[in-house]
Amino acid sequence: MRNGTRTTLAIAGCCIVALAACSTKDPNASGNGSGGQSDVKAGAGVTDDAITVGMLTDLSGPFAAGAAVQVAETKAYYAQVNKDGGVCDRQVKVDVQDHGYDPQKAVTLYRSMAPNVLALQQVLGGPTSAAVLPLAQADHLYLGGFGWAGNSLKYDNAQIPGTTYSVEAANAIDYLVDELGVKKGDKVGVVYFTGDYGNDSLAGAEYAAEKRGLKIVPQEITPKDTDMSAQASALKKAGASAVILAAAPPQLASLAGVLASQKVNVPVIGHAPTFNPALLDSPAGPALLKNYYAFTSTAPYSSDEPGVKKAVDLYEAAAPKGAKGFEVPLAYAQAELLTDAMKGACEAGNLTPEGVVEAMRKTSDLDLDGLLTTSLDYTDPSQPPTRTVFVSRADADTPGGLKLGETFEGPSGKGYTFK
Amino acid sequence: MTYFLTQLANGLSYGLILGLIAVGFVIVFTSTGVLNFAHGSVLLSGAYLVASLQGPIGFWAAAAVGVVGAAVLGVLINALLVRNLAEANPGTAAILMLGVDIVLLTELTRRIGNNVLSIGAPWGADVVSVGGITLPTSRVVAAGLAIVVFGLLWFLFARTGAGIAMRAAAADSDTAAMMGVRPSRTGAAGWALAGALAAVAGIFLASFPAPGVAPTLALSSFAAIPAWVLGGFDSVVGAIVSGLIIGVVTALAVGYEAELHFLGRGLGEVVPYAVMILVLLVRPSGLFGRKEAVRV
Numbered sequence: 001m002r003n004g005t006r007t008t009l010a011i012a013g014c015c016i017v018a019l020a021a022c023s024t025k026d027p028n029a030s031g032n033g034s035g036g037q038s039d040v041k042a043g044a045g046v047t048d049d050a051i052t053v054g055m056l057t058d059l060s061g062p063f064a065a066g067a068a069v070q071v072a073e074t075k076a077y078y079a080q081v082n083k084d085g086g087v088c089d090r091q092v093k094v095d096v097q098d099h100g101y102d103p104q105k106a107v108t109l110y111r112s113m114a115p116n117v118l119a120l121q122q123v124l125g126g127p128t129s130a131a132v133l134p135l136a137q138a139d140h141l142y143l144g145g146f147g148w149a150g151n152s153l154k155y156d157n158a159q160i161p162g163t164t165y166s167v168e169a170a171n172a173i174d175y176l177v178d179e180l181g182v183k184k185g186d187k188v189g190v191v192y193f194t195g196d197y198g199n200d201s202l203a204g205a206e207y208a209a210e211k212r213g214l215k216i217v218p219q220e221i222t223p224k225d226t227d228m229s230a231q232a233s234a235l236k237k238a239g240a241s242a243v244i245l246a247a248a249p250p251q252l253a254s255l256a257g258v259l260a261s262q263k264v265n266v267p268v269i270g271h272a273p274t275f276n277p278a279l280l281d282s283p284a285g286p287a288l289l290k291n292y293y294a295f296t297s298t299a300p301y302s303s304d305e306p307g308v309k310k311a312v313d314l315y316e317a318a319a320p321k322g323a324k325g326f327e328v329p330l331a332y333a334q335a336e337l338l339t340d341a342m343k344g345a346c347e348a349g350n351l352t353p354e355g356v357v358e359a360m361r362k363t364s365d366l367d368l369d370g371l372l373t374t375s376l377d378y379t380d381p382s383q384p385p386t387r388t389v390f391v392s393r394a395d396a397d398t399p400g401g402l403k404l405g406e407t408f409e410g411p412s413g414k415g416y417t418f419k
Numbered sequence: 420m421t422y423f424l425t426q427l428a429n430g431l432s433y434g435l436i437l438g439l440i441a442v443g444f445v446i447v448f449t450s451t452g453v454l455n456f457a458h459g460s461v462l463l464s465g466a467y468l469v470a471s472l473q474g475p476i477g478f479w480a481a482a483a484v485g486v487v488g489a490a491v492l493g494v495l496i497n498a499l500l501v502r503n504l505a506e507a508n509p510g511t512a513a514i515l516m517l518g519v520d521i522v523l524l525t526e527l528t529r530r531i532g533n534n535v536l537s538i539g540a541p542w543g544a545d546v547v548s549v550g551g552i553t554l555p556t557s558r559v560v561a562a563g564l565a566i567v568v569f570g571l572l573w574f575l576f577a578r579t580g581a582g583i584a585m586r587a588a589a590a591d592s593d594t595a596a597m598m599g600v601r602p603s604r605t606g607a608a609g610w611a612l613a614g615a616l617a618a619v620a621g622i623f624l625a626s627f628p629a630p631g632v633a634p635t636l637a638l639s640s641f642a643a644i645p646a647w648v649l650g651g652f653d654s655v656v657g658a659i660v661s662g663l664i665i666g667v668v669t670a671l672a673v674g675y676e677a678e679l680h681f682l683g684r685g686l687g688e689v690v691p692y693a694v695m696i697l698v699l700l701v702r703p704s705g706l707f708g709r710k711e712a713v714r715v
Binding site: 060061062064065066068069194217218219220221222223224225226227228229230231232233234237238248249250252253254257258260261262276278279281282283284286287323325 | 422425426429430433525528529531532533534535536537543544546553555558624627628629630631633634635636638639641642669670673674675676677684685687688
């Protein structure tokens with residue numbers, strides 16, 4: 001009897017670490033909103049005087065803190081837009097729902113939200129957006145704010161806020177060779193979260209390494225690994241000349257700190273979600289200041305480009321004590337992208353979910369005043385709108401902890417092909 | 420060879436910390452029959468207390484408050500929730516603990532935000548080098564402290580009345596109750612011990628080479644679950660030995676992943692569970708678990 005219980009308990013113990021699955025139900029067609037009186041055709045989420053956009057975000061799960069920053073900035077953005085007369089003579093309302101990083105819940109919330117919104121400003125999180133993207137595609141509903149995974153290029157309704165992790169990583173390899181003296185035949189470690197984020201970064205690094213004659217040493221991890229000692233020792237043994245990290249701040253602090261403690265002072269490169277300014281006050285701070293490079297699609301918080309200044313001023317007025325990080329320019333850029341698409345739909349006289357997607361796909365030369373690297377071209381859904389990235393360095397005296405160095409596009413970043 | 424020894428030392432020191440967590444699981448299970456899935460958030464609560472108090476009152480005082488705080492939290496969970504369950508059934512209690520874990524974790528995530536709070540320990544990012552083997556000072560301290568703690572536990576369970584009462588209650592609570600052992604006291608003592616051990620482990624899991632206190636710290640306790648199961652659910656010695664096994668095997672699997680690439684990537688994730696399943700196939704009650712007497 002006790003043995004039976006014990007086996008059951010063993011199985012229960014294993015199951016506890018398993019994650020939720022996603023739904024494969026047929027999507028509903030999007031419903032019709034009440035028609036406007038003007039000559040603009042109005043669809044779901046649009047009335048005579050208001051437009052509703054949705055945010056499916058994580059307010060109670062692992063990414064709650066960064067998600068809250070994005071919600072605050074997005075709300076502040078639309079409050080500003082409304083003060084200036086709104087979009088298509090309508091006030092924009094933001095419907096925020098919490099999926100708690102649970103794909104099943106995200107799908108349920110999507111079902112209830114989709115008939116009542118013109119577009120989805122955000123579906124935060126890898127597994128959650130992966131569950132919602134195909135449904136939104138079937139409903140011809142615009143979807144933004146889902147991160148930078150290359151997989152999203154399969155969906156023509158998804159607007160990626162910059163380039164992909166793969167192109168960022170490919171550019172990072174180019175940068176290592178062209179700017180930081182890494183030589184042919186050298187090894188580069190890639191420490192990555194298994195999943196859309198990390199695997200996309202690894203694919204870009206592997207492509208570029210082949211082109212530039214480098215060798216990749218991959219190390220797969222999960223978010224619960226916060227001690228990178230074993231990975232650091234393995235990279236030291238392999239003689240890695242640089243490391244690309246597609247993970248979260250705890251892993252960055254550990255890896256950079258351990259490498260430095262073993263006297264391995266090589267460039268450590270991370271994507272936007274890898275860095276957090278609080279790390280500079282941790283024991284790993286000195287190592288990060290010495291070795292960390294951020295390769296990102298959106299500008300760092302401290303950039304003095306006009307777009308970023310506007311985003312930061314808005315945020316600091318709305319949340320004076322809020323955390324300063326990449327989420328602020330990102331949320332502002334995402335809101336700018338959707339607003340531009342909604343204005344396009346309005347001008348085309350088709351303010352419906354389909355109309356917003358169509359308008360977004362007609363965007364060929366959008367400049368966001370330095371929030372993103374270059375002007376953006378969304379006309380080909382299978383390609384990212386740009387392949388240029390921001391290169392920043394860790395800096396203790398800069399708000400947000402990252403100081404913008406330059407924008408960069410290398411041959412591998414340019415040539416990377418999406419499968 | 421140096422590389423092997425470095426990974427081995429890494430694994431052993433990490434394994435001792437896992438042992439501290441796994442022993443907490445065991446003590447709660449033997450003293451109250453509860454699968455404590457809220458252990459991770461108790462650990463995080465202790466570490467959070469240390470990180471938030473070390474600024475105003477200094478690291479050592481904060482560490483003391485954190486350890487006592489986590490112990491009190493454990494006792495409260497037991498007194499308010501576990502003891503009031505209508506039906507003392509391991510399944511119900513386990514689900515209840517999952518609920519407690521979610522509530523605690525949500526609140527701690529809200530408080531910590533996207534910060535990584537420094538634990539402020541005096542050993543900072545120092546490392547110790549002996550014969551080419553480099554190990555973070557925090558890990559050396561953790562290993563030493565864990566060994567002392569395990570020694571004290573042995574003394575408690577083998578040589579003190581309170582410890583013997585706890586063992587008696589764990590072995591057979593009805594008979595122990597008839598002999599004058601009060602299950603409410605042994606239960607509270609078990610939860611307090613487990614909470615304190617979790618907080619100690621939390622301090623070291625948040626020290627260098629880890630970055631500090633972030634909500635993901637709660638997940639670290641899941642790494643001790645294979646050690647708990649492997650050790651046999653109800654054996655303190657089993658939990659310590661299995662912690663060491665899991666720690667070493669994980670460190671070596673990650674360290675030699677390049678050589679073991681035919682087994683696929685991300686080996687370090689799978690290996691603890693693979694070892695656990697293999698051992699359970701041969702020894703269904705774990706390495707040190709009690710075999711129940713079978714009567715025909």
